Structure formats: structure tokens, C-alpha cells
Amino acid sequence: MRALSVSLTAALQALAITLPQPQPLSIPLTKRSSLRTDDGYVDPASIRAHISSTETKLLRGAAAFERNTGVALFSPSPAKRAEVLGSDPLVDDSNERWYGKIEVGTPPYTFTIDCDTGSTDFFLPGPSCGEACSGHEIYNPNSSSSAEPLGRTFTVEYSDGSMATGDLYTDTVLLAGFKASAQTLGVASLYSYELSSENFGADGLMGMAFESVSEYGANSVFQTLVSQGAVPEPVFAFKLASSGSELYIGGVNSALYYAPFTYLPITQQGYWQVAGDAIGIDGKEIVNGFSAIVDTGTTLILGDTSYVSQLYAVINATEVGGGVYSLPCDAMPNVTITLGGKSFALSAETFNFGKYGSSGNTCLGGIAGSDGLGDLWILGDVFLRNVYTAFNVGNFSVGFADLA
Numbered sequence: 279m280r281a282l283s284v285s286l287t288a289a290l291q292a293l294a295i296t297l298p299q300p301q302p303l304s305i306p307l308t309k310r311s312s313l314r315t316d317d318g319y320v321d322p323a324s325i326r327a328h329i330s331s332t333e334t335k336l337l338r339g340a341a342a343f344e345r346n347t348g349v350a351l352f353s354p355s356p357a358k359r360a361e362v363l364g365s366d367p368l369v370d371d372s373n374e375r376w377y378g379k380i381e382v383g384t385p386p387y388t389f390t391i392d393c394d395t396g397s398t399d400f401f402l403p404g405p406s407c408g409e410a411c412s413g414h415e416i417y418n419p420n421s422s423s424s425a426e427p428l429g430r431t432f433t434v435e436y437s438d439g440s441m442a443t444g445d446l447y448t449d450t451v452l453l454a455g456f457k458a459s460a461q462t463l464g465v466a467s468l469y470s471y472e473l474s475s476e477n478f479g480a481d482g483l484m485g486m487a488f489e490s491v492s493e494y495g496a497n498s499v500f501q502t503l504v505s506q507g508a509v510p511e512p513v514f515a516f517k518l519a520s521s522g523s524e525l526y527i528g529g530v531n532s533a534l535y536y537a538p539f540t541y542l543p544i545t546q547q548g549y550w551q552v553a554g555d556a557i558g559i560d561g562k563e564i565v566n567g568f569s570a571i572v573d574t575g576t577t578l579i580l581g582d583t584s585y586v587s588q589l590y591a592v593i594n595a596t597e598v599g600g601g602v603y604s605l606p607c608d609a610m611p612n613v614t615i616t617l618g619g620k621s622f623a624l625s626a627e628t629f630n631f632g633k634y635g636s637s638g639n640t641c642l643g644g645i646a647g648s649d650g651l652g653d654l655w656i657l658g659d660v661f662l663r664n665v666y667t668a669f670n671v672g673n674f675s676v677g678f679a680d681l682a
Contacts, residue, residue: 284409303454304531305378305444307393307516307523320632320642323659325578326600327473332396332658333650336549339491346490351548352569352654376574376659377480378525380499381452382463383422389415389481392527394515395550395669396573396656397485398492400451400499401432401464404444408468413475417482419465425449432464432494442466442473451499454527455506462496486514486574486669491548500527504671512672516574517681518663536665539677540618545569550669550676554655555616557581557589564589568655572667572676576658578631581614583647589613590643601647604640607633613645615661617678628663 282400340351373616380391389402402417419425426448428622434441444466470615471477489497497505504512519532523643542552550572557565565585578675581589583601593611605611610626624644631642644660668677 296647303456303528304526305380305393307376307378307525309518309523311522312660318633321632322598322600322634322642325602325631325642325646328577329580329601329646329648330650332573332578332580332656335396335575335650336571336573336651336656339487339549342493343546346492346495349493351546352551358445363426365637376516376523376525380484382417383419383449384424385422386418386450386452387415387421390416390479391482391484392480392575393484394488394573394575395486395516396571396575397483397499398487398489399432399464399494399496400461400482400484400508400595401434401442401444401466403469404465404467404481406444406467408541410462410469410471410474411466414469414481417463417465419447419449422449424459426460428462434464434493436520441468441470443468446494451502452504453499454525455525458499458502458505458508459506460496461499461502463493480513486589487549488547501671503527513668513670515666515668516662517666518574518659519681523631530666530668533682535679536682537679539668540616540620541670541675541677543633544674544676547674549573552617552676555619555653556614557585558614558616558621559589559592560611561593564592565655569653570655572657572662574659574662577654577660578656578658579645579646579660580651580656580658581645582651582653582655583649585653586647589645596645598634598642601649602641603646604634605643607639607641610641615657620678622661622665622678622680624661624664628660631660 320614331500343351376393377390379388383389403411403414405416405418428446430446433444444464447465448460448462451458486498486500500514503509511529513529515526515530545551556563590603595605598604600678610630613629614621614622624642629644631644634640634642665678
């Protein structure tokens, strides 16, 4: 009987070795909302609100990093740090978000999630979420045979005073067909009105940064996939564009870029933070040597207010308040960001953030000033829509390539 058991075990092991491995798959992404109105105009107040929300999100993660590691991630403005500590904004429906699909539970149910490389934690609305969750798909751990309670609660508070709170669970998560077992997720028992489907188009949020900036003290979904050997490569990649956007899991989509990649090592295993070479405008390098976070959850490119003002001074742009600048719509400058020795240009379409004022001839620029993050830059969608971006968890690097 024992010999039969050993033989059966050996046969099963041999079978497992010869089974085909999962191939990297893509998740189509849609842009649910925009800072622009339907007629192409943009309100500077909504941009300033987005800047504040981005600062708050990243500072909250930095506070978690310091709690988790005992080391400061970066040096924000002391006043801003005190203002936003403990809050975690989710921008409302006037801001851009990239939405994809994910499956959770056994049997699996499909949810729409916001894909955010500028945070780590994953949460969904639960069965006690309340009226504000009308229009959202509800995750019910009692309907999943693989769900397990962790006996801990979570609370996230937002810069506009809204909040979500609930319980932490583990469950099976399928991302592009790859299975993460015992993934930590927040199950919200309360969504405030600001997180209703009218204001937040996704059901929940999936962070893709590192455990050290997690409020839960847990891996992201993708990091769990990597740690469990569930993906063929420890890489995910984004194409963000007006059409054809996707999140690719377990590798890169060779049809979407021109080789080679320019890879930069991350400088901190918290956010996807890299060291850049230069930022220039109309052939003049204004910023030389800078640190930046690569963040799909931020719409703009954000930088220290003093450097941003120097950039716009080259083209005589006008500040309309709060680090936001206007310029003629038909005079978009040539903006380049140099990373790893390669210069990447911003198209006029992506740099032009929309019309401003009554004339219809004035537009707002896609780079804005931020006072809350020290000298740290944020490379958001205004930059990322010009490149194909690969995030490598195996060697802790970010790669950029020209779009095909």
C-alpha cells in the first residue's frame, strides 16, 4: 500500500512538472472620468483638489512606511504632513481613474477596481456597506468558501471628510486569471456618500505598491502572486491611452512598445520611486537630478512649486493659482523628461490639460506645483500616457519604452 502511495505521489509530481504554466494575460482598462468637462474645459479648482488628494494619499503611505520600517520615506512639508496625517483620499468623479476587472472569492465574483501604483491596499464594499454602495458590486465573504476573517478592522479617512471602515479578511483573488491565495483585503461595512457610484465609479481600489506603505501591513495582490510563484514573471505593465489601455500581468505585451526598455532601479521599496536625470522645456533643462514616484493614480505631473514656476517661466505661462498654469492652446511647448539617459517627450495632446476661461484659446498645462511633498516629483498620467511602463518586482525596477 505504501509503495502504491509513493508511486502515485511520484506520478502526480511528474504530472505537475509537465502541466503548462499560466501565460501572462492583460486586463483592458477604461478611463471612467476626467478632470475635463464634456466640452473640453477644466476648472483649476478641480486640479488643485486633485493635487491635494495626491499629496494626502502619498503622505499617508509614507506614514505607514515609517510605522512599518522605522525609517522616513521622504521629507514632506511639515505643515502639510500635520494636515493630512491619517487621511487617504480617493479622488471623486471629476478626476481620472483607470478601471479594470478582478475576481474575488470561491466561487469567483467579478468587481471593477481602480488600479493604483501609488498605494498598496485592496478593498471592496461589503454586505453592510449601506445605501452609498448602491450601484456597486458587493463582496460578501459569507458567500465565499475561501474567505477567512482576520479579526482586525480597518478605517480609511479621506481629505474631503468621507471615509470607509470595515473588517479585514483573506480570500482568493484572480487577477487576469492568476490566483492569489489568502490575499488580505478590506471589506467595508461603511462607505460614505462620497464613495457612492456617482462619485467613485469603481467598486473598490487595488494598490500595486509595496507592503511597507500598506495600512494593513500586507502584500499587494500582485506581490502575493509573485510570492506564491503564480506568475511566469514578476512583472506587470501599463499602457494608458485614449484607447487600447491595458494592465498586463506576468510580463510585458511586446505588441505595445518598441524595444529596448530603459530600466531604473527603485530607490525605496515603498512606492515605485526612481531617480531621474532632467526635465526640460523647449530645449532648456530646468531640473537636473530629481526623485520621482511613478503613480498611475495621479493624473498630472507634480513637482516642487519653485521648479514648476521656472519651467513655465521659459514660455511665459501665467499662474492661475495653486501651482496651476495657463498658456495659449495652440502653443504647447516641447517638454522632455530624461530617465536613465533617455529623453521621453510629452505630446502636445497629453500636456494640454484642457481649455480654461471664456475665450476658448487658453489652456492649462499638465505639470503643476505641489508644496506638500518636498522636492519629490510625481510622474502621473500626463507622463505615463506617452510611454509603455513595466514594473519589475523581481529586481525592483521600473522600465520605460516608446509606445508602438
